[in-house]
Amino acid sequence: MQYQGVLTKMQTEHENPIQYYLVFEDDFIHVNQLLDKKVTIAFEKYQCLACGENKKIFRQGYCYDDFYNQPQVGDWVMRPELSTAHLGVEDRDLEFEKKAQLQPHIVYLANSSNVKVGVTRKSQVPTRWIDQGAHEAIEIVEVPNRYLAGITEVALKEHVADKTNWRTMLKNEIVDEDLIEFKNKLRGFIPDEVKEYFVENQKETEIKFPVLQYPEKLKSLNLEKTPEFSGVLKGIKGQYLIFEDNTVFNVRNNEGLVVQLTIV
Template sequence: MQYEGVLTKMQTELGSPIQYYLVFDDSFLHVNQLLGKEFEINFMGFSCTNCSKKKKIYRMGYCYDCFYSIPSAGDWIMRPELSTAHLGVADRDLAYEQKVQLQPHVVYLASSSDMKVGVTRKTQVPTRWIDQGASFATPLVEVPNRYLAGITEVALKQHFSDKINWKKMLLNDVAPIDLLARRNEASWNLPDEVMPFFETTVEKLYTLDYPVLEYPKKISSLNLATTPSYSGKLSGIKGQYLIFEDGTVFNVRSYEGFVVRISV
């Protein structure tokens, strides 16, 4: 069977294991069902996920013009501490920014390779952790807006990493970490205005189970721009990565806006 369309990040459903879906305009593919089977992907062109023009993708699935104009690509997306909607100050579109920024956000600790600190909207729990390939995660503090989450992350980055070693994550080289113990340690470094929210945030450890038949010993990353056609046997899915039997890994999210044809 063949599926053709614009790549967007895989949709997920929490379970044991997590269920993954590639969704196109007129069809979808339940990726878990392809484990142990041959999978071919061919790069066909570009389609900006905002304007749909066939222009080269610049970042985040957007063409250059959209990336520098639309509100969903503002700097506060990657740097929550730059959020200003709580002040009534617009970056690109105040109505959009109020909708996204003025809602509960969670600052969390996760173990994908080593421990990291991160920020997500409450509605994206546990999706955000799945997308990052976290094996374990725990909410540290829930706050009412993105700005407070951002300044919390900035304070904690002085003591904890905010990066993922994606190679270690895909090799399943996950350091044994007592996240709940580290959660209490991290609370000592919270900004004063955030500390009251720590007391009301439920302490809970999430364990995430990925559909992987076998983890690779070595990995190489598939680049569709330089290798427009690839075929291999799918052996696992973790984070937003497809893992193949020969050690090739493909980060679906990095290729949002690429038009592909998939044969299974």
């Protein structure tokens, strides 16, 4: 079987285990069905997710020009505390920013390689946790806009990590933690204007990934340096494909690359 299309992050369904889908313009692949099969990935060209042109991808699926022009990749995306739509102040496109920023957001704890704090739109729970490869997560606060979530994250990351060690996550060198205890310890560090939004629900979300074999020594596949790769798929975790020879491929980091997939 052969498929061709531009890579975007895998779509997921929260089942046991997580179900993964690669969605192309005219087709889709249920990636779980490829486990234990030989998969060949061949890089064909670039296709910017904004302009659609065959221009080298700069970051997050966008060419250089679009990365610095498109509203969906403004600085407030990675740094929510920079959000200004609640003030009526435009960054790149105020109408877009209002839709994205002025909706319920969650500040959460997730455990993938370690316990970390993060921010996501409420509509992206639990998708965000799945994409990070977290095996457990819990909500801390639910706020009405992205700015409040951002200042909460800034305050809490003084007391808990805000990064994931992707190598540890993929090797599954993880320890189950009591996220309820973590959450309650952090409660006192929540900014005053956010304290009323504390989520009293004390239930963790558990996530199981479809992995038959975890890698021991990781080799990260870069399609721009190695335009064609073949290997037996052994697992899917976060946004990574894990192969039998310890090669791992981050689908999300390769958004905007047009590839041909051959399945044997």
